[in-house]
Amino acid sequence: MNALSIAASGMQAQQLNVDVISHNIANMNTTAYKRQRAEFADMLYQNLQRPGATSSSDGRVMPLGIQIGVGVRTDAVARQTEQGGMNKTDNPYDMAVDGRGYFQLTLPSGQIAYTRAGNFAVNADGQLVSSDGYPVEPAITVPPEATAVSISRDGIVEATLTGQTAPQQLGQLEIANFINPAGLEAVGDNMFLETPASGTATTATPGQPGYGTLMQGYLEESNVNAVEEISSLIVAQRAYEMNARVITAADEMLQTTTQVR
Amino acid sequence: MDNAQLLGLQTQRVLQRRLDVAANNLANVNTTGFKADTLVLEEADDTDAHTDDNPSDIRFVRDLGVTRDMHQGDIAHTGNPFDVAIQGDGFFMVQGPNGQTMYTRDGAFTLSSDGQLQTSDGYAVLNSGGAPIQIDTTEDATPTIGRDGAIIAAGVEVGRIGVANFAAPGALSKVGDNLWEAHNNASAPFDGVLIQGALENSNVRPVVELTRLIEISRAYQSAANIVSGTDDLRRRAIQTLGQ
Numbered sequence: 001m002n003a004l005s006i007a008a009s010g011m012q013a014q015q016l017n018v019d020v021i022s023h024n025i026a027n028m029n030t031t032a033y034k035r036q037r038a039e040f041a042d043m044l045y046q047n048l049q050r051p052g053a054t055s056s057s058d059g060r061v062m063p064l065g066i067q068i069g070v071g072v073r074t075d076a077v078a079r080q081t082e083q084g085g086m087n088k089t090d091n092p093y094d095m096a097v098d099g100r101g102y103f104q105l106t107l108p109s110g111q112i113a114y115t116r117a118g119n120f121a122v123n124a125d126g127q128l129v130s131s132d133g134y135p136v137e138p139a140i141t142v143p144p145e146a147t148a149v150s151i152s153r154d155g156i157v158e159a160t161l162t163g164q165t166a167p168q169q170l171g172q173l174e175i176a177n178f179i180n181p182a183g184l185e186a187v188g189d190n191m192f193l194e195t196p197a198s199g200t201a202t203t204a205t206p207g208q209p210g211y212g213t214l215m216q217g218y219l220e221e222s223n224v225n226a227v228e229e230i231s232s233l234i235v236a237q238r239a240y241e242m243n244a245r246v247i248t249a250a251d252e253m254l255q256t257t258t259q260v261r
Numbered sequence: 262m263d264n265a266q267l268l269g270l271q272t273q274r275v276l277q278r279r280l281d282v283a284a285n286n287l288a289n290v291n292t293t294g295f296k297a298d299t300l301v302l303e304e305a306d307d308t309d310a311h312t313d314d315n316p317s318d319i320r321f322v323r324d325l326g327v328t329r330d331m332h333q334g335d336i337a338h339t340g341n342p343f344d345v346a347i348q349g350d351g352f353f354m355v356q357g358p359n360g361q362t363m364y365t366r367d368g369a370f371t372l373s374s375d376g377q378l379q380t381s382d383g384y385a386v387l388n389s390g391g392a393p394i395q396i397d398t399t400e401d402a403t404p405t406i407g408r409d410g411a412i413i414a415a416g417v418e419v420g421r422i423g424v425a426n427f428a429a430p431g432a433l434s435k436v437g438d439n440l441w442e443a444h445n446n447a448s449a450p451f452d453g454v455l456i457q458g459a460l461e462n463s464n465v466r467p468v469v470e471l472t473r474l475i476e477i478s479r480a481y482q483s484a485a486n487i488v489s490g491t492d493d494l495r496r497r498a499i500q501t502l503g504q
Contacts, residue, residue: 001277003284010288017291037339039369039381040292042285044437049326051434051444064301064326065434068278069285072292075438076381078369082340180372199374239290242467246284249474253280256485257273260492 002070003250009071010243013040016074017236024224032096032116032190033222034079035229041075079182084223086215092149093120093128096220099212101175104137104203105130105191112137114176114201116220117190128157132189140171151216154207176201177211269487271321275302276481278324283473286465294366294439295463297330297470334366334464336456342403343370343378346461349453351426352433352441354387355380362391364425366461367439372396378412378420382438389423396420406457424451
C-alpha cells in the first residue's frame with residue numbers, strides 16, 4: 001500500500017506551499033518584493049500494465065494501462081516579476097523602476113547585486129547608497145553644497161548648487177536587465193545575484209527599448225495581493241487536511257487487516 | 262483455501278490499489294494541469310474460480326486499467342506573461358530528455374538565459390513544427406501570446422506555441438513531472454484556445470475523492486469480514502467434526 005507515502009508527499013508539498021505563502025504575506029509591505037508561487041508536478045508512475053500492451057489471452061490490445069502514481073513533488077518556486085504599485089514618498093533619493101530593469105549595487109566583495117528597491121540615501125561622503133549602505137553603480141556623488149537634486153526619467157541626476165542658477169549634472173544612472181529575471185538568485189535584503197539561469201546582465205540608461213524608466217520620489221510596492229494569498233492559504237490548508245484524511249483511511253484499512261484474526 | 266477467502270483477498274488487493282490512486286489524486290490537488298485517475302475494474306474473464314460441488318461461476322475482480330478524467334481544470338489567473346493555459350483539449354509539446362516529443366498541460370513556462378521558452382523543469386517548449394521557440398525579450402518588454410499560440414514581440418511574430426490533440430486520450434500515458442508520453446501520433450485538430458497569464462488547475466474534485474476514500478475503507482472492511490467469516494466457519498467445522 002503506497003497510500004501512506006503518497007499522502008505524506010502531498011502533506012509535505014502543502015507544507016512548503018504554506019511556507020511560500022507565509023513568506024509572501026510577511027513581505028507584503030517590503031519595497032519592490034516580488035511574490036513567489038510554489039509549482040508542483042506529479043512524481044513518476046508505476047507501470048503495472050503499459051497502455052497499448054497486448055493482452056496474453058487472445059491477443060487484443062489493451063486500450064488503457066494501469067499506471068499508479070506515487071505522489072507529488074515540488075517542481076519550482078517561481079518568482080512573479082509583475083510590476084508592483086507605485087507609492088509616492090516625495091523623498092528625492094527614492095526611485096522606482098517603471099518597467100523592466102534592476103538597480104545595481106556594489107557589494108563589499110566588488111560583486112554587483114541587483115535590486116528593484118530604490119530607497120536610496122546619501123552617505124557621509126555624499127555618495128548615493130542603498131538603505132543598507134551599498135554604493136549604487138554607476139557611482140553618483142552629491143556635493144555638500146547641493147540643494148535640490150532631481151533625477152530624470154532617463155536617469156540623469158542633476159543638482160542645483162548654492163550660488164548657481166543652472167543645475168549641474170552629477171551623472172546618469174544605469175539599470176540592468178536580464179533575459180530571464182525570474183532566474184535571479186534572491187540573497188535577502190531585497191537583493192538578487194546573477195545566475196546561469198538569469199543570463200548575464202545587460203545595462204543601459206533608463207528609457208532605452210526594453211528598459212523601464214525611473215520615477216523619482218516613488219517606491220515600488222510589493223506585488224503581493226493579500227486576497228489572493230489568503231485564498232491560496234485556505235486551499236493549501238484544505239489540501240493538507242485531505243491528505244491527512246488519506247493517511248487515516250490507510251491506517252484504518254491496515255487496522256482492519258490486523259484485526260482479521 | 263476456500264474460494265471465499267481468495268475472493269476476499271483479491272478484493273482487498275484491488276481496494277488497496279484504488280486507495281493508492283485516490284491518494285495520488287489528492288496529493289496532486291494543487292498540481293498544475295493534473296488530470297485525475299480512476300481505476301477501472303472488471304470481472305476477470307480468464308480466471309474462473311470453479312468449485313467442484315458448485316457449478317456456478319465465481320469470478321475474481323481485477324483492475325483493468327486506469328482512465329483519465331480529461332475534463333478541463335479551472336483556469337487561474339497568475340499575471341505571469343509566460344504562463345499559458347489551454348482551454349479545450351490538447352497538450353503543449355515539449356522536448357524530452359532524449360530529444361523525443363513529450364506532452365504537458367502545465368503551461369508554467371519561463372525563458373532560459375539564452376531566450377528559449379522552457380517548462381519549469383527546463384524542457385524546451387516546441388512550436389507546431391516541433392522546433393524549440395526562441396524569444397528575444399531585449400527589444401520588447403513582454404511578448405504577448407495570442408489565443409492561437411502566436412508569440413508577438415515588438416509587433417512581430419517570433420514563434421507559435423504548438424498544441425497537439427489526440428482523438429483517444431488512452432493513447433497517452435503519464436511519466437511524471439507533469440509530462441505525458443504518446444503511443445500514437447496526434448490526430449485530432451486543436452479547436453481550443455490558449456490563455457496568456459493563466460494556468461490550468463488540477464481537475465481533481467476533492468469531494469469525489471474523499472467520498473471514494475470512505476467507500477474504499479468500508480468495502481475493505483467488508484472484504485476483511487468475508488476473510489474472517491470464512492476462517493470462523495472453518496474453525497467451527499473442525500471443532501464440530503472433531504468431536
